[in-house]
Amino acid sequence: MYKRKRRKTTQIKMADDSMDLFDTTLNDNPQRTPLRSLSKNVTLALNTQDTVLSMSILDQVKERLRYNQKVHEATQIFVEESQNASLLGGAACDGDFFGLPSNVKDILFKERGIGSLYDWQKECLSLPAVERRQNLIYSLPTSGGKTLVAEILAFKELIVHRRNVLFILPYVSIVQEKVRALANLGIELGFLVEEYAGSIGKIPPVKRKKRPSIYVATIEKAHFLINALVRTQRLEELGLVIIDELHMIGDGSQRGAGLEVLLVKLKKMSNAQLIGMSATIGNINEVAGFLNAEIYLGSFRPVELIEHILVERTVLEVTKSFELRLKRKLTRPTSEEQEKCDPDHVTILVEELIPTSSVLVFCPTRKNCESVALNLSRFLKPELRDFRVENKIGLLKALSAEAGRICPVLRKTIPFGVAYHHSGLTNDERKLVEEAYIVGTLSCLCCTSTLAAGVNLPAKRVILKSPYVGVEFLTSARYKQMIGRAGRAGLDSSGESILICKASTRSSVMKLLRSPIEHCRSSVTLETLEALAISVVGMGVVTSTAGLEDIYRESLFCQQNSERDASELVHEVIQSLEAEKLIFVDEKGKLTASPLGRASFKGVVEPHRVTSLHRDLRMAMAHLSLTTHLHLIYLISPSDMEPSRLDGMLYMDLYNELTEEDRQVAETIGITENLVVRLRLNKPIKDHERKLLSKFYVTLQLNALWKKQNVWQVADRFEEHRGSVQNLLSMATVNAMSISQFCSDLPEFWALRDLLPSFVNELSHCSSMELMKLMELPAVKRGRARQLYTAGYRKVSDIAKADPKELVEKLDHMPCNVAAQIVAAAKHYLLKKAEDLQEEADQVLQSFITV
Template structure:
C-alpha cells in the first residue's frame, strides 16, 4: 500500500469518525428533547423516530470501494419514507393528540383565554389545577358536570349523531366547539357549523378566527354573498365552514355534485328547532340533513334550548339525545301587573299559586311621567343601569325607538348627571364611529340616546351600526338596549335584567318558546351572578299569560309542507338532480325517512300520496321527466334542462316559471342596454315585493326624474305615468291587473338599487324613499344574491347566453359597489366591503 493510499484511508476514517461523533451528539440532543415531551404525544414521537432514522441514513458516510452500500442506504431511505407516509395516513384516523378530550393542551389554554371561562368555572378551577399538576389524562375546562358527561358519552366517542338540549346560557356552545376541534385536529376532516342568522355567523367567524390562527385551521364565512360554491380545495389545512341554513344547503349540494362530501366529517346545527319554523328555511335544513343521513358519511350534532318533542328528532337523525336543566346563573322570573311585581312559579299546581307577590313598585313620578310611562319602564331600568346592563324587548321596531327616547326624556336630573358622566369618553368615541359609518348622517334618536348609554337595536339599522352597538353594549359603554324579539335568537347580548314590554310580538301573542328565548338573555354566565326577567302584563291578559307560562314548549314539526308542499317539491327536485334517487320507489323510501315521513306515520298522514302528488307537480312544471332505462327496461327519473337550471341557481321552485317567462320576454321584446336599470329590475328579488308598500307620491316624483333611456325601461316593463297617477288618486281600471301592481312594486325597488349604483349612499336612498336604511341594505344584499342565482340559472340554458354574460357585471357591481379601479382591492381577503364611493376614498 502506498503512502498516498494510507493517507487517503486515514482521512476517510477521520471523516467517518467525525460524522459519527456529530451524529451521536445530535442523537443525544434528540433524546434529551424527546425526554421532555409528555407521553400523550405518542403519534408525534413516532414520527420523530422516523425522521431521525431518515436523517441517520442520509448522514452515513460511504467508504471508498464500497459502492454497494450506497444502494443499501437508498433502500433504507426509501423504507423510512414509506414508514413516514404510512404514519401520515394513519394520522387521518381517529387519534388522540392531547390530554384535553383528545385535543392538545393548547386548545384548553386558548379556550380559557379567549372565552374567559375562568369567570364561571366555580369549584372546577381547583379540580382543573390538580389535574394539570398531576398530569392526569382528562382535564376539565368545562363549567359543569353535564358538559363533561356529554363529551364522554359512548355515542360521541364512537362519532355517532347526538342531540342535546339545555336552557339558554347553559354552555351548549363550548361542547360544540370542542367537538369541532376534535374533527379538525384529530380526525383531520372539514366541519360545518350552521347558525340561523347572518349576524350570528359573522360574530362566530370573528371569535373563531383567533383560535383558527393559533391551532392551524381555516374559518370560512358562508352568509349572504360570501362563500364560494363549491368550496376551494385545501391540501394543507382543514376548514370550518360557518354557514347560514340556506348557504349550508347549497354547500352540501355542491360537495355532493363534486363527489367531495366525504371531506365533511362533522355537521353542527345550532338552534335545531329551526327544523319546525314552517318556512323555506326549515325545509332547507330538513332537506340537507336528510341527504347527509342518506349518505351516512358525516356525524351530525344538534343543539337547542327549545325542543319539546326531542324523541321525534332523535328518531329522525338516528341520534342519542341528552337533556339537562342546568343553568350556571340563577334566573328569577317576574310579571308586573299594575304596580305589583309577582314572582313566577311554574311548578305550582293551583292557578292561584302561579304568581307570588314580591313587592310593589313605587317611583317618584310626576304627572307627565305617570301619563307617558304607566308601566314604570324608566324606574325599572334605573334600578340596574348604568353599572349593570338591561334589555327591553318591544313589540315593534317603532316602539323600540320611542321607548329609548322616553327613558332619556324623563330621566331625573340628578340621575342623568351620573349616567352622562359614566364612560363619557367611550360614548363620544362611539358617536364618532357611528357618524363615520353613517357618512355624517347619524340617526337623530341615536344622537340623543347614546350619551345616556342607551340605544335601540333592530333590522332598521345597517349591519355596521348594529355591530358597533353590540360591541359597545358588550364592553359596557352602552348599558341599555331597546330591541325586538329577533335579538333573542340572534347575537349573544346578555343582561342583568330583561324587561318584556308586552306579551305580544307585533299582533301575535308570544309563544312559550319565544318567551324562554327572551328571558334566557338574563344572567348570562361569566357576566352576572344572578339574573331576572320582568314581563309587563295588563290585567286582561293575566290568564292567557299564566296558561302560556305553564304550557309545554311547542313541538318541532316538519316544514316540508310549507306553502302547499313547496319544500317537499324542492327536496324531490334536488334528489333527482343530485342522482341520489332515480325512481319513484327510491323517492318514496327516502321521504319516509325524513322528519315528515316519521311524524306522518305517527300522525297517520298520507305521506306517500303527498310525495306522489309533489312528484307529479314537478313533471307538470317540466322540471322533472321520466324515461325508459334501456338496460333494466324500467321507468327512471331525470331533471329537465329547466329543472337543472332551477336546482343549480337555487331558485324558488314556485318562482322558476315566472323567472323563465321574464327572461323570455326580455329576449323577445328586447332590453335597454344604455344603462343597467333593466338588468337591475331583473335581479330585484320577487319576495321583496311581498313586504314593500310603495309611497305612490314618492314613486311619481322619482318617475318624473327618469331620462329617456330609463323611461324606455319602464315602458318595456309596463309601468306608465297613468298607472302611477291612478294609484295616487285611488281610481281603478280593468287595464291594471295584479301583475301590473307587482311589476310596479318591483320597479320601485329597482329604482332604490339604481340610486345606490349611481353613487348615492344608503342613508340618502333611505331618506329619499322614506324607508329604513336597514331595509335598503337588506334589499341590496338580497339583490346581489339573487343576481348570482339568476346567472347560474342561465348558465345551462343556451337561449339565455346573452343575459348570463351581461349579469356578470351587475353581480359584481352589487357585490362590491365601487368603481372599477377599486374592485381588485376589494377582492383581497380582509378588506372591508364598502357601499359608497366616498367612503372608499376616505378609507
C-alpha cells in the same frame, strides 16, 4: 390578453401582500424555523430568476413543481410542530383534551379566557355517541355554553380527522360574528374559516390539500354548498355538520322548510356526523328520531334565573311551582308627565340597575323600541350623561361615519347609555350598538324579540314590556329565549326577568308561564317536496319513484303526518313537475331531470318559480340593454320583497326622474307611463300589475344603491327603514347568485352567466372601489371600512400587520377584543388567499407537466 395579464398582476400583488405578512410573523416569532426556512427559499427563488428564465419551459415547470413540494413539506413541518407542542408553554401535546392535543385547551384560554369546562360540557363531550361519531342533539337553556361544545367537536374533526366542517347558523350577522371569532383560532390550529353568507362564498368551494376548512353558512348558502359538493363528488370531504337553533325547522317559514330539506339530503347522501343544538324543542324525541340522533338534555345555567311579573306597581316573583308571591312595590314617585308617557314604569326598572349593570327591554314592535328609548332619555337621571362621556362621543362619531349623519333618536338616547336595536338599523349601526353594549358604553338596549335568537348579549335584568310580539301573544319558546338572556356568567350570581302585564292579561300570562315548550312541527309544504324531488333527481341520487318515496319517508314532515302516504305525495309531486317540464319519466319509470330542472336545483330556485324566471330571462336576453344597469338589477330583484307601501305620487316622481335609457327598460318590463298614472290616480290595478309595480319599486331602490347613494339617502327617498333597504340589498345579492347558478348550464343564457358574478360582487358592496377589499373582512361594512381607510389602512395586509392597540387608538369606539378579531380576520384572509393561489398554481402546473 388584457384580462389575463390583469389577473396575473392581481395574483402577484396578493402573493406580495401574503409574503409581507409572513415576514412580519417571522420577525415576531423567531422560533418558527420551518417558516423561516420557507421565507429564505422564496427569497432564493426570486434571486435566481435569471437562471430560471434561461431554462426551457418544461424545465421551468419541473423546477417550480420541486419548489412547491419543498414549500408544502416546510409548511407541513410547521403544522405538525404546532400540533405537537403547546404554543404557550412548549410542552408536548398528550391528546388528553377530549381527543385533541392539549395545546387546544391552552389556546382557548388565551383567545377566549376559558380555563375549564362546565361539568355538563365534559359529560356531553364524553358521551359514547360522540366517540362513535353518531348523530347528536343536545338541549339546554340559553347561555348554558352549548356553542363551546360544538366548537370543540369541530376542532376535533378538523385537527384529528382532517375533514371539513359545516356550521349552519340562521342569520347573516351571526355567521359574520362566528367567522370573526374563529379566525385567530384557525391561524393557531391550522384550519381555514370560510364564510358563506349573502354573496360571499365560492361555489363549489376550493378543493384544499393542505388545510381543512370550517364552512360557516346561513341555511340558504348551505344549500348551494351541499349541492355543489354532491355535483363535484366531494361530499365525503365533509365530516361534521353543526346546526345551531335546530328548532327553526318548525318555525313555519320557508327557511325552516329549507333546513329540513337540507338535513334530509345530508342524512341520505352523506356520512357526516350531525350535531344539533337548541334551547327550545318541546318534542325532542321526535326530532331526534328524524335525525337518527342520540339525545343529551340538561337544565344547567351558569347563573340562577329568577322570574317576575309586574302588574301596575306590584312586582310578583314566580316560584318554582309557578305560583306568585309578593316581592316588592315600586314606591319611587313619578311626575304626571312620566305616568302618562311611561305607564308601565320601565324607567324605574331600568334606573335601578344602570349604569353599573346592564338591562335589555324587549318591546312588541320596532316603533315601540324607539319610543321607549326616547322616554328613558327623558326621565332617567341627568347624571347618567356623565358616565363614560368619551366613549359615548366616540360611539356617536363611529355611527355617523357611514353617511355623515346619525339617527336623531340615537343622538338623544346614547348620552344616557341607552339605544334601540331592531331590523330598522343598518348592519353597521347594529354592530356598533352591540359592541358598545358589550363593553359597557351602553347599559340599556330597547330591542325586538329577534335579538333573543341573535348575538350573545346577556343582561343582569331582562324586561318584557308586553306579553305580545306585534299583535300575537307570546309563545312559551319565544318567552324562554328572551328571558334566557338574563344573567351574565362570571359577573353575576343571578339574573332576573320581569314580564310587564295588565291585570286583564294576568291569567293568560300565568298560563304562558306554566306551558311547556311548543312542539317542533315540520314547515315543509308540497312546494318544498317538489324542490326536494328536483334536487335529488337532478343530482342523480334518485332515479325511481320508489327511491323518492324512501327520501320522503326520511323527512320530519312524513313522520309527523302519517295520514299522508309517501307514495301519494310522490305521485302528486311527479305529476306537477312533469307538467312544468322539470322532470321526465320514461316508459320504464326512470326519473331524469330536464335541463330546466337541473338549473332549478343548481340555483336553488323553487319549482313554481322556474317558468316565470325562465320567461323573464328569455325576454331579457331578447331586449337586454347594456347602456344602463337597470335591466340587470330588475332581473335580480327579489320578487317576494314587498315594499311597505306604494305611494302613487312618489312613484310618479321616481318614474319622471328616469333617464331615457331607463324608461326604455321600464317599457320593456311592462312599466308604462299609463300604468304609473293609474297608480297615481288610485284607479283599479290588477294583481299582476301591482306585483310588477312592487318589483320595479324595489329595483329602483337597488338602482339608487348601485349609483353609490348610501342607505340613508335611499331610505329617505323611498320612505323606507334604512335597515329594510340594507336587507333588500342582501336578499338581492343572494337572488343574483341563485340566478347566476341557474343560468350556468343553460347555453341560451351564456351572457348572463358571464355578466352576473362580477356584477353581483360590486352590487353587494355598493361602495367606492377603494373600500371593497376592506369590506371582504367579516363584519367590516362601509362605515368601518371608511374609518380604516381614513386611518391609513388601505389594504387588508395593512390591517394584518397592525397592532390591535393601534386600531383602538386610531378608530372611534373600537373595543380591544373587536380590534384583535379584525386583525386576526385580516391575517386569516391573506393566508386563505395565498393558499388558494398556491393550490391553483399547483393544479395548473401538474396538468401541464404530464411527462
